[in-house]
Amino acid sequence: MLAEDVRALTFEDYVATIRAFTDEELIPAEPEMVRLGEVPPRLVDRMAGLGLFAITLGPEHGGLGWSVEQQVLLTMEFTRASVVYRxxxxxxxxxxxxxxxxxxxxxxxxxxLPEFxxxxxxxxxxxxxxxxxTDATAVRTTAVADGDGFVLNGSKRYIxxxxxxxxxxxxxxHEESSALSAFLVDRTAAGVTTRVPEQMNGHAEGPVAEIDLVDVRVGRADLLGGVEGQGLRQAMRGINHARIHVAATAVGQATRLLQEATEHAASRHQFGQPLLELGALQSMLGRSYAELEAGRALVVDCAREFDRVGPPRERISAAKLYCTEMASAVADRAVQVLGGAGIVGPHAVPRMWRDVRALRIYEGASQLHERNLARALPTLLSTSDERNPHA
Ligand SMILES: Cc1cc2nc3c(=O)[nH]c(=O)nc-3n(C[C@H](O)[C@H](O)[C@H](O)COP(=O)(O)OP(=O)(O)OC[C@H]3O[C@@H](n4cnc5c(N)ncnc54)[C@H](O)[C@@H]3O)c2cc1C
Incomplete structure (x- = not known):
């Protein structure tokens, strides 16, 4: 169980705790994480102790019971630190x-759930x-019924x-019906092997894995929900939740990038004045702040709707698309503001510039969201809704 003192905190006090943890422990430990090539184990323990594994579950499952709005506000705090921690x-x-x-x-x-x-x-x-x-329906990993369970064979990547x-x-x-199912598989089960790639361009300290499954036996009790053929519907529940968290992550990353760029522009002098006084840089920084605040407002509004009526699929797509593209643009401008220091040396900005690039690819590439939104436009623009001025 979580420490009772974390459970007893009000949301405001919990956010303040996570903000302090981010500023005093996560951000200062980034160079150590880069040296180690992974999140230092003591910080994984600290994250668990502070309840960060518990923010999305209700108290009946051992979680902290925060709403989706509260979850995204928390995410915007701890993702000012490297996205790899998250x-x-x-x-x-x-x-x-x-x-x-x-x-x-x-x-x-x-x-x-209590273990998670x-x-x-x-x-x-x-x-x-x-x-x-992008075409998740093209899964080739097979599940063949065998006695009171299934045998899985296939390969996964980027996990x-x-x-x-x-x-x-x-x-x-399923080989028989060709329907997709989800199975809970013990990573140490016979026939499961995993490996990490030699090179990551971004998220370097949290490498994704390739997974081979060779004649892996699972019981019927490991079929998610106990019903065959529900895999895609089950996946989408997790994916919609993850997408709004990725949008909030992009806001957290952009906040830090803009802060780093502004500090550099205020302290470095060229032509006898701080860079911050140069109109060209003011344009990049001012625009970045406006876009960041637009993204923040969109995510919070979307999370409120999630809490009210369940996942608003298209608006989550819009938030994920806008915020991840925004964070990449802010990162690119931050590198520009840093000049040579954005390319040479250990500054956090170029590392984060590589990290945020991946946000436009996972949880649906930007082009998938553009396509889905364009297809939904006739319905979206005709829905009678207090948010929709076109209705
Ligand atoms: C760091 C990282 C972590 C990841 N973590 C996980 C994980 O935990 N679990 C997991 O299952 N997967 C994970 N992924 C995989 C991720 O979901 C896929 O990379 C993503 O869905 C894109 O698939 P792909 O790489 O095969 O690109 P492709 O499907 O080959 O697409 C390449 C590009 O083509 C374009 N494109 C493709 N289809 C369309 C379309 N219909 N319309 C318009 N444009 C299109 C897009 O621009 C896209 O970027 C992760 C990936 C990364 C990079």
């Missing part, structure tokens, strides 16, 4: 725990394959936390 627990708290909470059997929920919330069990979400990237997770949520296709 990746260490994001697949447990979002993609996997939300699918299990919404679609798991009574036994799966009771067995797994306490940070004792790390989970990874294994959907992507060589043939199934966050796949190398050190305890549980993998594996999506596989």
């Amino acid at each position: 990746s260490r627990f994001s697949t447990t708290i979002g993609l996997v725990s939300q699918a299990v909470a919404a679609h798991g059997t009574e036994d799966q929920r009771a067995r797994l 919330a306490a940070g004792r069990t790390v989970a990874a979400f294994a959907l992507t394959e060589e043939s199934a990237g 966050t936390n796949g190398h050190w997770a305890d549980v993998l949520l594996v999506f596989a296709r």
